[in-house]
Amino acid sequence: MTKPTQPATAGVDAHQGHLKRALGTPSLALFGLVYMVPLTVFTTYGIVTETSGGRLPLSYVVTLVAMVFTALSYARMSAAFPLAGSAYTYTQKSFGAPTGFLAGWSLLLDYLFLPMINYLVIGIYLNAALPALPEWVIVLVAIGVVTVLNIVGIVSVARANFLIIAVQAIFIVTFVALALGETFGGGSVDLAAPFTGDGTATGLGPVLAGAAILCLSFLGFDAVSTLSEEAKDPRRGVPRAIMIATISAGLIFILLSYVGQLVYPSNEFADVDSGSLDVMVAAGGQFLNNFFTAAYVAGALGSALTSQASVARILYAMGRDGILPRKLFGHISPRFSTPVYAILVVSVVSLLAIVIDLATLASLISFGALVAFSAVNLSVIKHFFVDLRDRSRVALNLIAPGVGFLLTAWLWTSLSGMTLVLGLIWLAIGFVWLLVVTRGFRRSTPVLDLAE
Numbered sequence: 001m002t003k004p005t006q007p008a009t010a011g012v013d014a015h016q017g018h019l020k021r022a023l024g025t026p027s028l029a030l031f032g033l034v035y036m037v038p039l040t041v042f043t044t045y046g047i048v049t050e051t052s053g054g055r056l057p058l059s060y061v062v063t064l065v066a067m068v069f070t071a072l073s074y075a076r077m078s079a080a081f082p083l084a085g086s087a088y089t090y091t092q093k094s095f096g097a098p099t100g101f102l103a104g105w106s107l108l109l110d111y112l113f114l115p116m117i118n119y120l121v122i123g124i125y126l127n128a129a130l131p132a133l134p135e136w137v138i139v140l141v142a143i144g145v146v147t148v149l150n151i152v153g154i155v156s157v158a159r160a161n162f163l164i165i166a167v168q169a170i171f172i173v174t175f176v177a178l179a180l181g182e183t184f185g186g187g188s189v190d191l192a193a194p195f196t197g198d199g200t201a202t203g204l205g206p207v208l209a210g211a212a213i214l215c216l217s218f219l220g221f222d223a224v225s226t227l228s229e230e231a232k233d234p235r236r237g238v239p240r241a242i243m244i245a246t247i248s249a250g251l252i253f254i255l256l257s258y259v260g261q262l263v264y265p266s267n268e269f270a271d272v273d274s275g276s277l278d279v280m281v282a283a284g285g286q287f288l289n290n291f292f293t294a295a296y297v298a299g300a301l302g303s304a305l306t307s308q309a310s311v312a313r314i315l316y317a318m319g320r321d322g323i324l325p326r327k328l329f330g331h332i333s334p335r336f337s338t339p340v341y342a343i344l345v346v347s348v349v350s351l352l353a354i355v356i357d358l359a360t361l362a363s364l365i366s367f368g369a370l371v372a373f374s375a376v377n378l379s380v381i382k383h384f385f386v387d388l389r390d391r392s393r394v395a396l397n398l399i400a401p402g403v404g405f406l407l408t409a410w411l412w413t414s415l416s417g418m419t420l421v422l423g424l425i426w427l428a429i430g431f432v433w434l435l436v437v438t439r440g441f442r443r444s445t446p447v448l449d450l451a452e
Contacts, residue, residue: 021230025237025244028224030165032245035306036220037299038168041256042292043121044213044362046275049267052210053201057194057258059210064250066211066411067218069404070373071246073380075239076396078225080383082234086225086310087372087379088317094379094387097445098434101323103375104314105430107222109368109423111311112349114219117361118304119143119353124274125293125300136354146304147347150312151333151340164302171295172256178284179263194261205414212414215373216365217253221246222372223310273358308346315342322446323437360422363415367423370412377405 023031037043045056052059077090087107092100122142123135183189221242228234264282269275276296280289316339319329333340380401384390390397415423438445 021232023227023231023237024233025240028227028231028237028241029244029248030162031227031306032220032224032241033249034165034220034299034302035223035310036217036245036249037118037303038165038172038249038252038256039292039296039299040217040303041253041260042276042279042296043117044216044358045257045260045279046267046269046272047359047362048210048213049261049269049275050272051201051213052197052206054193054198054261054265054267055195055201055207056210056261057254058197059207059214060217060250060253060257062207062211063214063218063411064247064254066404066407067215067221067246067250069400070377070408071218071221071242072396073377073401073404074221074225075242076380076401077376077383078228078238078242079235082228082231082238083317086222086314087376088314090379090383091375092321094382097321097323098438098441099375101318101434101445102427102430103372104318104323105433106368106371106375106427107314108311109426110216110219110365110372111307111314111368112346113361113365113368114216114307115146115304115311115346115350116353116356117216117358117365118300118307119350120356120358120361122297122300122304123353124358125297128274128277129290129293139351139353142301142304143347143350143353146301146308147343149305150309150343151336151338164298167295167298171291172252174291175280175283175288176255176259178288179259182283183259183262189262190265191262193265194258198265198267200267208411208414209416212370212411213362213366214253215369215408215411216362218246218249219365219369220249220306222369223306227310227313308343308350311346312339312342315339315345323434363419364422364426367412367415367419368426370408370415371423371427373408374405374412377401377408381405 041060048059049056074086074090081089081093083089086104088100088104090100091103119139119142123138126138127133127135224238224241224245228238231237260276260279260283264279266278269278271277276292277289280292284291315324315329316332318324319326319331319339319342322330324330328341328345329339331339331341378401381398384397385394434445435441437443
């Protein structure tokens with residue numbers, strides 16, 4: 001990346017390093033897939049199974065349909081603006097700096113909390129396997145390892161992803177084989193049960209409520225867009241990677257949840273937060289339970305790696321624009337070519353994983369994601385259909401993003417009342433900060449002219 005030569009665009013110290021273009025389409029798609037963690041289906045397995053009345057796969061189908069439309073919007077905007085910043089950048093370019101800030105602020109909610117949810121489940125499952133190790137100790141060690149790997153560089157993260165995804169792939173094949181063997185070896189099976197439910201919750205409402213929570217599972221395609229300035233060919237590679245990661249992960253989620261509910265057709269768990277352990281024991285006994293713990297922890301570690309990398313780059317983009325303190329968040333290490341200070345800030349925030357609970361985290365992450373997704377869908381309409389007046393592709397410029405917006409808004413309103421209250425409080429805090437930065441809108445929101 002060429003150093004800026006004009007002082008007006010050089011919002012960053014000339015002696016600092018710059019993001020390095022090192023990622024091709026396969027690495028970007030893998031980044032997104034690992035970010036989503038194929039085994040993340042088991043993170044909220046018990047919670048959504050109870051919420052939907054035993055229709056977890058159906059909730060995933062609803063979420064996938066909404067996410068495909070939204071992923072298409074991200075793909076289009078990432079090609080139009082191949083820059084770090086994701087929803088923040090796209091909304092800023094389409095609707096202006098203040099609206100872009102609020103979209104980025106919403107995105108921060110799920111990005112800041114996603115590393116936490118990974119550290120939290122790592123602590124839960126490793127503590128279950130090794131009770132002598134306190135959860136808080138495990139969380140601290142995981143945060144330390146992930147922070148070091150992210151500071152060293154994005155290439156080290158990409159390399160670690162290959163090993164992590166391989167372990168999960170082996171587990172998925174093993175789980176499906178054992179679960180199907182157990183299911184069809186025990187007599188008659190109702191193959192439609194995972195979609196019709198167990199009768200504990202009826203109607204479409206519970207399915208939508210579950211689908212709203214499951215949006216956190218699809219944050220990987222959004223994460224891919226944050227690496228545009230580190231992609232070899234951002235205008236083609238990033239859009240392709242976004243669609244590949246979204247569809248692949250969605251199909252995996254549906255398959256695993258379907259097989260899981262066939263082998264364990266119940267929504268009664270010893271502990272709803274770790275309900276997946278009951279499924280593993282039913283499918284393959286203690287062997288599969290241990291294998292699951294190892295694969296799941298590896299996947300959560302990979303997701304922590306990629307999610308911390310992504311949120312650090314969101315903070316970097318906002319710091320570079322001067323909306324957040326530039327010296328702290330807009331800094332790139334000359335030695336590692338990574339936003340070291342932003343990475344460290346994310347690590348400090350992640351310490352909340354020691355005290356926060358899983359259900360609250362999952363809902364808040366989904367709230368932030370859905371707000372950002374809605375903003376990006378609207379950005380496609382504003383940029384292509386309104387600003388560029390491109391009426392030759394109405395399906396792509398208006399209909400598809402319009403459907404994506406309606407679906408994400410629908411899921412957004414399906415979240416719990418408490419989640420909506422907490423999410424709106426977060427947005428209010430962001431609005432207050434925007435007032436402070438702009439001195440009550442008497443000054444324009446600081447924006448740096450981002451060049452590829």
